[in-house]
Amino acid sequence: MVLDSPLPQLDHLFDYSVPEELAGQAVPGVRVRVPLRTAGRVADGYLVELAEPDEAFSGTLSPLEAVVSPVPVLTDPVWRLARRLADRSAGTASDILRLAVPPRMVRVEKAWLAAKEAGAPASAPEDGAAPAPFPVRGYGAGVLEAAVAAGERLALRPIPRLSRLPDGTWVGEWAITLAALATATWRAGSTAIVAVPDHRDLEQLAAALAAIAPGSAVVRADASQSNPERYKGFLAALSGPRIVIGNRSVVYAPAARLGLVAVWEDSDPLFAEPLSPYVHTRDAALVRQELEGGALVLSGLVRSVEAQRLVELGWLRDLGPERAYTPKIVLTANQSADEPAARAARIPSSAWRAAREALSGESGRPRGPVLVQVARPGYLPVLSCANCGQAARCARCSGPLGQRRAGATPSCGVCGALATDWHCSRCEHTALRMVTAGSGRTAEELGRAFPGTRVILADGDHPVLRVGAAPALVVATRGAEPIAEGGYQAVLLLDGERMLARETLHVAEDCLRWWTSAAVLAAAGAPTVLVGVSGDLARDFATGRLADFAREELADRRQLRFPPAVRLASVTGAAEAVDGVLKAVDPDLLIDVLGPVDVDEKTVRAVLRFEYAKGAEVAAAVRATVVRNATQRRRAPGGRPGYRPAPTLRVRFDDPEIL
Missing domain, CATH: 3.40.1440.60 (PriA, 3(prime) DNA-binding domain)
Structure with a gap:
């Protein structure tokens, strides 16, 4: 045991x-x-x-x-x-x-056992309530179904558009594709597991399955469920073939005859497990498919660099739709506008005209809603000194100062303290100025630029899943964009340069995913305006060369020996514990060791880089040291009875944020 x-x-x-x-x-x-x-x-x-x-x-x-x-x-x-x-x-x-x-959950378990003893029929492909088979569209007749039935591993390029279900609900075409593949797997008598990053994607996938598969076949397992609901779904998955959908941990769901594991947007950071041992959902899916067989599908609007590496190794087969689907992308500089209303809203003239035409129908297209994507929630999330430009910090905890609403006293974003007597630590100035406008301030400015137009705010504090087809300005933070009935008549992507300013290895990949996720919400032929971003990244986005971006990004990381070209493990803890790990690992197994460097007064961190082929040996050596460290007993300081605890040690393989 x-x-x-x-x-x-x-x-x-x-x-x-x-x-x-x-x-x-x-x-x-x-x-x-x-x-x-x-x-x-x-x-x-x-x-x-x-x-x-x-x-x-x-x-x-x-x-x-x-x-x-x-x-x-x-x-x-x-x-x-x-x-x-x-x-x-x-x-x-x-x-x-x-x-x-x-x-x-005892009550749930007793009810399940009672139903089982009473001979309650399990969901099966012969269920008479099942809708007619639903073919996958856009990839050729039976091509995807045959690949999944044969147990292939696919890097699937989705069709970037919205589609309408028979009940009138609009969802991404990707949701219909994965739902059709999962249903075909279930009809063949096997279990399909589909993992998506957040509740918005899960809502689209559930809507697509409701139109394609019988309700008794679908099991939902996500973080929003209560413990009884989650346990009830878990027991249902134990009962026979099912379609199991959920967030990152759904990849561990029990499966009777696993036939398909699919992961949507595997580059999304929500798939990085925050709990030890920090296994990414994509890695868990890869290992599970290797152990149990069945088909594996990694899909996303933007291919992850990790998936591109597997394509180039021949582990995944690249498969895309029969024809290219490229949204209408317009690149524009972040320059001052000619129209007073556009200047007030801080957007270029071309973006302002695109929004005006969509709201009024001047261009001959149908009138409809306009999506405006911004980088940050809140009103004024970042403030600085009006004199010298230094970032404004809290006098109590040094957290960033921001303004939550118009006219409000600036407050700390960490401890919430009000900055009533703030003064700059560099020049002693007392006036503040805006650095970044959040979703609330942007909605306010656009409301003044387009008087009489309804403004809808969608962010973490104001969740909105769907909006109607009536003209409206929808201001949403990245990842919080609602789906519009029939699609948006224009999409404006603001704050692109601020999104790219993040210090992370995945910043370009993340920005492409955010922009593309918003662009595919546009109606057919509607423009998507990217403001203030130029260069190769903007070119790849505008021309739909997303697979080429992944290939070029992987080539750059190979030169720099960055993941996923190599694997790495971060070791954080007391200096003596980290030193013990470094001594335990054979240097011949490693490419190099970065550090140790100080994290704080008591903690240091080192990074081990190694080839994939050496991963098992490195992990075994590190784990042996972790076990020794956990069982260490050391004498307490003089005069104090007992033993001191073992030195702290935290190990994380394939740490996504270490670089």
Whole structure:
């Protein structure tokens, strides 16, 4: 059995004997409770395997204390996946199992067992309520379905447009494509798992499946669900072939005869797991497909550099639609406008005219809503000294000062303290000026530039999923853009230069994804205006050369030895613990070591770079050091009884934000 414990020294299988009274319930996968040697403690875990005692073992095994639940919630494929991923990331399998198996809900489980004993039929392809088969559009008759049925691994280029479902709901064509593939997999008697980054994508995918697949076939597993809802869906997935949709942890869902694993927008940072051992959803999908077979589909409006590497290695097959779909993109400089209204709204004349024509119908196109994408939420999220330009900081915690609404006193974005007596630390000036306008200030300015037009604000504090076809100005932060009925008649992409100013390795890839996600919400033939961005990135966006961008980006990273051309592991902790890791790893396994460098007064960080082929050996060496570090006992300072805790140590493989 495996213990449910985050301690690395306990991350291995333990042997226990099965008492006769529990023999009928103790089957692989059930939750069990077992005794530990020390202090009469007990621990929870999962029974992984039953076997006869080893003849060479002459001792006595401790017996299981209890079988907590008769339901085998841990399937063998999920266990093997957790073990492989933990070994690959120098982590513990129990940390992954906590993502894979939801907490037990007794009432839900009893209802499921009662329905099972009563012979309630499981969802099956023969369900008479199932709609007629829905073919995948735009890729040739049966091409995608045949590739998935054959278990191929695909880097799928989607069709960048909105489409209308039979019930009148508008969704991205990508959602219809993945829903059709998942339904075809389910009809063939296998399970399909589809992972999307956030609730907006999940809402589109669920709407597409509602029109294509019967409701009993679809299981939803996402972070917004309550524990009973999540456990109910988990048990449904255990019951037979299903279409399981959800966020990043859905890739660990149980699957009867896995036929398809699909990940939409695998470059989205929401797929980076924030909990140890920090396994990315894309990596989990790749390993699961390798272990269980079935088809693998990585798709997104912008291909990730990681997926491009797999295409060039021949691991993924590049597959796109029959014809190219390129939105109408207009590039314009961020220059002062001629029209007074455009100057007031701080947008170029060309962008202002595109919005005016869409709202009034002057160009002969239908009147409709206009989408305006901005970089930051809030009113004035960033302020600076009006005299010298230095960023304004809080006197209490040094956090950035901003203004939440018009006329409000500036306040700290970290601690919330009001800056009533602020003065510049450099020049002692007391006046502030605007550096960045947020979504609230932009909506206010556009409302003045287009009097009488309805303004809709969509950001984290004002979530909006859909808007109608009536003329309106929709100001949305990146990733929060609602879908307009029939599409937007114009899309304005502001603050592009500010988005590119982020210090991260993935900044160009992220900006392309944000811009493209907004551009595909436009109606057919409607313009998308990108303001203030030029160069190769703007050219690739305007011409639809998104796969070429991924190829060129990968070539640059190979020259610099940046991921995904190589793998890396960041080791953060006390200096002696980090030094122990560096000494434990054979230098011949590494390309080089960056650091250690100081993170704060007590912590340092080092980065190990190595080739993919050496990953298993590096992870094993690092994990052995982590286990030794966790079991270290050191004498306490003189005069203080007991032991000091082991030095802190945090290891993260393939850290997305380290560069």
